[in-house]
Amino acid sequence: MSDGAVQALIDELAERLQRSVVIDDPRVRLLYASPHYGDEDQVRTRAVLQRNAGKAAIGHVLAQGVAHWTSAGVIPAAPEIGMHARVCVPIRWRAELIALLLVVDAGGTMTTSELGMIGSVGEELAALMIGEHEASIDPERREREAAVGDLFDSEGAVRRGAIRTLAAGVDSRVFDHVRAVELDVRGGRETSPSHVAAALRHAVETPDAALALAMILPVVRERSATVVVASRQPIADSAVDRYGERLIKEVRDLAAGRFDASVGVGSQVAGLEQVWSSGKQARLACRAAASVVPDAVVNWTSLGVHALLLRLPSAEIESETLPDEIQRLLAVDKDGRLVETLRAFLDHAGDVPTTAEALHIHRTTLYYRLERIATLADLDLGSGETRLVLHMSLRVMDMIARGFRQ
Template identity: 50%
Template sequence: MRRRLPDAQPGPLDPAPKTTAAVPDSSALRTGLMGTRQADGKAVGHVLAQGVTNWTTAGTIPAKPEIGFKARVCVPIRWRGGLLGLLIVLDADGALTTSELAAMTASAQELAALMIAVHGPPVAAADRAREAAVDDLLAGEPEVRRAAIQALADGEPGPLGRHVRAVAAEVRDRGEPGPSHVTIALRHALSAQAATDLGHKALYRVRARGVALVLCTSSPATEHDVDRFAAQLIHRVEDVSDGRFTCVAGIGSAVAGLSAAWSSYRQARLACRAAGQLLPSPVVRWSELGTLGILLRLPPEELRIEMLPDELRRLLAVDRNRRLTATLRAYLDTGGSGPAASVALHIHRTTLYYRLDRIAELTGLDLSDGRTRLTLHMGLQLLDFIQIEETRRRNPVSEP
């Protein structure tokens, strides 16, 4: 057996114990440890970032001193090709012998059989059914939604709250995380939220690059509480990311009952698309979108430069360095206030008015006309959205 195989991935480990294991959840790896305390998210993220979920043989997980993580050897525990968990042994000084590595591999094979016998298959049927019902609840026809509501109610030990709000979260790449890393990060965050935070009952459906959540409460949740819930979810996802991806979230409007959850979710999904891009915050509520809510409903395939209004295209054609465009944006964003726009641009008011006169001269536009201002302002928002969609086309991801 080779002494060192793939260049490792970090695992959820505490420096104290000699041997630990990570055990899978129903449909993804649960980052838990046997015989030691729960590993923190940064250690989990370091392990996953090494690609351990794709390993088929033993390999070394490198040390990461800045988080107190020592080098380890990791052996995947697999059953019929599927990953059940990780057998991880502390090896800070590289002293493990070939015979010890062989013993670890044999132990991993025995553990796989024991885990299947005790825990059953990796994906529990009840979990699959619940998440499928959430899919139907959010995307199905009225009859399908009614059946989904009944299925969800039958599967819960107590009543679901009648105050409902949807949250859509999406992962955006910085590096090249594998799908298993993303899925584990999402489920890690959800498992941490499940029994805490606001007394919510959270129904969810994990997807390839995100998660759809439906929060059910017995009394209306405040905006602050829902914002905090979404922010904590993002923090927990990113804590396991090892810097390879970020997370954003959108929040829909409050609705009465699960029968209207689909409406809140559509709003949440649009708000999520704006988060961190059209709007700077990683958590965006539907109520914050304003006219962006209208633009976000445009079919993605229609979002191309030729969709821009003629008035804005005339300006872009003569403004190669985009200085006049930035000036116009600041002027319109401040409601046509010269003093406020000049402060936002850090220029003298005389310079501002000179640039506005140049826009009128070069394009023939009357910036005192209300309709022209509205067209230009929405056109600038549409331009931002088109540029983001063009980036998404080059780097496609699944919707949350």
């Protein structure tokens, strides 16, 4: 198959319709474009000149669920990003989507006969493009990505096989320092899986300045991705946290408001043999980002006691199962002031001056409130065990308030 045959076909279609035509790949990246016919918009002009329609336009197209269309449909206009409406025909070969045929329909005047013409061209294009599509699949990349996924398998033999695959022909020193980064999608359950996958892949395949000297090894799943970051030099928390922030931004750019993302960062380990432990940490940290702490990027090293609490089954984390000590306090604390005081007191390790300053109250007032807590709830705040139970209970209450789920 020659590129010329595909180009000639869409040029002929564009001339007959007197409309601008493009062919994009399933991730809405430009493959072919006809000449303009006076109906070009900002998105088309950018795509032709820069070979990139822009993240907002790509997200808008994917958000329509085009990857699951089996016949022609209309992608609505998006004036806010300078995009006219388009007729989109999915180009499929044996049910597999290999490309998108898009025709500008600025005024919504496409006729039935014109739609039939576009559909016929789409069928012809499928036969022409299947060879190109199959040739574009990189078997080495697929093997490498599968190996990255196997690094986190529960079976040691599988992990060792993955290490051999990834280390072949590579200077072993690049794996002296390794970290796992977990990227999960939040929300968007009704969104097309291909839209989510495209956003994830776009994020992990976009180069990052913060880790320019590191090796980036990603694996993309249906609603998540794991990235192994490897380097000869230690990988700073600040650099990998910035990388996590960039991943979230890239996902949001293509999400078109349909879903969001969170990132968990595992601790640094020595060699690929240990990266599975960093991966476990990254997954737990990602769960924390989704439902325990307010940050979108959570580093395992900053989780503190949540690193333990996150291992609890979410079905068991409910107000009825909180320890009796905190239950007694909640029963007598009608306005929440005593719980607020207790939280500050425990967060500041029982230091009265610091706690009073944090609460903006006089020390005498703080002593009064602590006495009320001890008396009304029958609590010994001088007991280390009591303080531990109360402090852990407050953290569990936070998880309940944020709707923690496994």
